[in-house]
Amino acid sequence: MQPLAMRALVRIGFLAIFVSGALWAEPSDELGATLRIAVVDPNRIVEESPQYESARQVLLEELKERESALLDQQEGIDRLQKRLERDAALMSEDELQRLQNDIRSRTRRLRYEKEEMQEDFALRKNELRTRLVKQVEEVVAQIAREKDIDLILTDGVVYFSERMDVSAEIIERLKREFADR
Numbered sequence: 583m584q585p586l587a588m589r590a591l592v593r594i595g596f597l598a599i600f601v602s603g604a605l606w607a608e609p610s611d612e613l614g615a616t617l618r619i620a621v622v623d624p625n626r627i628v629e630e631s632p633q634y635e636s637a638r639q640v641l642l643e644e645l646k647e648r649e650s651a652l653l654d655q656q657e658g659i660d661r662l663q664k665r666l667e668r669d670a671a672l673m674s675e676d677e678l679q680r681l682q683n684d685i686r687s688r689t690r691r692l693r694y695e696k697e698e699m700q701e702d703f704a705l706r707k708n709e710l711r712t713r714l715v716k717q718v719e720e721v722v723a724q725i726a727r728e729k730d731i732d733l734i735l736t737d738g739v740v741y742f743s744e745r746m747d748v749s750a751e752i753i754e755r756l757k758r759e760f761a762d763r
Contacts, residue, residue, distance in 0.1 A: 619733045620726070623749045627718055630753045632760040637710040644706065648699045655692045659685060721755045722748075 628634050662685050670678060725748055726734055734748070 617733065618729070618731045619735065619746065620729070620731045620748045621735050621739055621746045622722060622752060623747065624718070624736050626749050627752050627756070628714065631714070631718070631756040633714050633717060633756055636760070637714060641703070641707060641710065645699075645703060648702075652692065652696060652699065655688065655695070659688050659692065662688070717756065717759070718752065721752050721759070725751055725755065 662681065666678075666681050666685065673681070722734060725731070729748070731748070
């Protein structure tokens with residue numbers, strides 16, 4: 583087994599021991615009489631939050647503009663390629679060489695700009711995702727404090743009842759915060 587996978591299994595095991603111990607242990611004076619646990623569905627929160635939709639629209643707009651510029655460059659290269667195919671026999675060796683060099687140069691530049699766009703897109707996507715995760719974490723912490731919840735679980739939960747799911751409340755709070763901006 584790979585070291586990374588092993589560490590993940592160890593973490594899951596510790597979490598399982600902690601959660602099962604917290605759920606089944608006798609309540610201590612520190613925990614009080616009951617332990618309040620809730621569950622959130624992060625995929626649902628992301629999909630239904632207006633912040634996610636707004637970030638997605640921003641990314642699509644940025645991507646559209648750059649893709650349009652790249653498409654124009656590709657069309658220019660295609661025109662030069664057709665000219666080369668059509669007029670190669672009529673061109674001098676010098677003209678032919680210049681045109682081929684121009685096509686190669688433009689193709690390299692286009693490839694570079696495509697790679698740069700993909701890198702920029704990935705960075706921008708991560709930046710927006712990080713901002714959304716931070717907002718969600720803040721709202722989760724607020725709701726946990728307001729409802730006096732001791733533990734909120736997410737991914738990897740096999741079963742939970744609907745009354746434990748606070749995802750809808752988080753989504754509503756995110757919608758209010760988005761509207762207030």
